[in-house]
Amino acid sequence: MNYDSVTHTVSDRLLGHFPSGRDVSVTVHRYEGGDGPTVFVQAAQHGIELNGPAALRRVHDRLVDAEVAGTVVAVPVTNPLAFDHRSYLTPEAYDAFHSNFNRIWPGDADGSFQERLVANLWPLVEESDAAVDLHTGMPEMLEHVRFSRGDDDARALAAAFGTEYLLADDDLVDDDEFSGKFRLAAAQAGVPAITAELSNSRTVARPAVRSGVEGVWNVLRELDVVDEPVEPTSGQRVLSDDVPPVVAEQSGLFELRPDLAVSDTVAADEELGAVYDPSSFERLETITASGAGVLYSVSRGGVVVTGERIASIAADS
Numbered sequence: 001m002n003y004d005s006v007t008h009t010v011s012d013r014l015l016g017h018f019p020s021g022r023d024v025s026v027t028v029h030r031y032e033g034g035d036g037p038t039v040f041v042q043a044a045q046h047g048i049e050l051n052g053p054a055a056l057r058r059v060h061d062r063l064v065d066a067e068v069a070g071t072v073v074a075v076p077v078t079n080p081l082a083f084d085h086r087s088y089l090t091p092e093a094y095d096a097f098h099s100n101f102n103r104i105w106p107g108d109a110d111g112s113f114q115e116r117l118v119a120n121l122w123p124l125v126e127e128s129d130a131a132v133d134l135h136t137g138m139p140e141m142l143e144h145v146r147f148s149r150g151d152d153d154a155r156a157l158a159a160a161f162g163t164e165y166l167l168a169d170d171d172l173v174d175d176d177e178f179s180g181k182f183r184l185a186a187a188q189a190g191v192p193a194i195t196a197e198l199s200n201s202r203t204v205a206r207p208a209v210r211s212g213v214e215g216v217w218n219v220l221r222e223l224d225v226v227d228e229p230v231e232p233t234s235g236q237r238v239l240s241d242d243v244p245p246v247v248a249e250q251s252g253l254f255e256l257r258p259d260l261a262v263s264d265t266v267a268a269d270e271e272l273g274a275v276y277d278p279s280s281f282e283r284l285e286t287i288t289a290s291g292a293g294v295l296y297s298v299s300r301g302g303v304v305v306t307g308e309r310i311a312s313i314a315a316d317s
């Protein structure tokens with residue numbers, strides 16, 4: 001490894017054009033040091049996930065004064081269409097076929113509007129040696145990093161990132177069931193990738209930002225891009241995302257059992273709450289755990305419609 005002072009450059013990468021003729025572009029920061037791996041980091045594929053960009057601003061402050069071996073490429077706002085619209089999904093007006101930016105990787109030069117945008121961003125990912133995708137979840141979600149079971153390189157990055165919980169999933173990477181998620185497309189291209197789910201969408205939450213900064217920095221430590229040892233997170237738990245989601249069968253007003261919160265361990269079929277008819281006051285449905293494990297994401301209460309996810313449970317592995 002050859003550590004050298006960082007040279008920082010910033011550029012706009014043209015992804016496409018709005019109907020008005022204006023550019024659709026993303027800002028790309030490049031931090032280059034001595035010889036070493038290239039690490040790609042992006043945030044805000046979903047427009048309300050703000051702690052990623054806030055974390056990357058702080059990572060920038062550290063990186064510009066650092067000595068590194070390799071290159072860090074950072075895209076703080078990957079999906080400006082959703083970000084500027086302040087919505088999770090991309091406004092339908094831009095792409096009626098694909099509202100979720102994280103289901104269209106690695107893009108398609110002959111595809112829909114968004115698929116073409118992604119296709120123009122993809123080369124940055126493909127030429128990297130590792131990738132980190134920063135997301136945030138609902139307020140009631142355990143901060144975690146996702147990796148694909150069996151991908152040992154990604155698992156090492158996930159462990160280094162340093163959240164207390166890691167989530168291993170079996171998302172398929174074969175063509176038949178390919179979901180278009182960034183992490184899986186990167187893995188298919190031979191680039192180990194992790195998805196960090198920081199807490200709290202819609203706001204800049206300091207603890208989540210801190211986790212993001214430390215997490216990205218820990219990944220750089222793990223890959224020896226910065227010459228610092230990784231400090232392992234004590235008591236880190238790997239959960240297995242193979243319990244089906246808990247969904248509402250009835251539309252109505254959901255209330256969570258008041259003593260329950262994320263990180264609680266629940267038993268299969270344990271009562272989690274109930275759905276009520278807000279007009280007649282009738283109790284429509286008792287919501288129960290779809291399996292045993294740790295409650296890692298749950299709605300505290302609110303309007304639900306039939307089929308909507310209320311909670312997610314992951315088993316200890």
Ligand SMILES: [Zn+2]
Nearest residue numbers: 046049135136
């Ligand atoms: Zn997201």
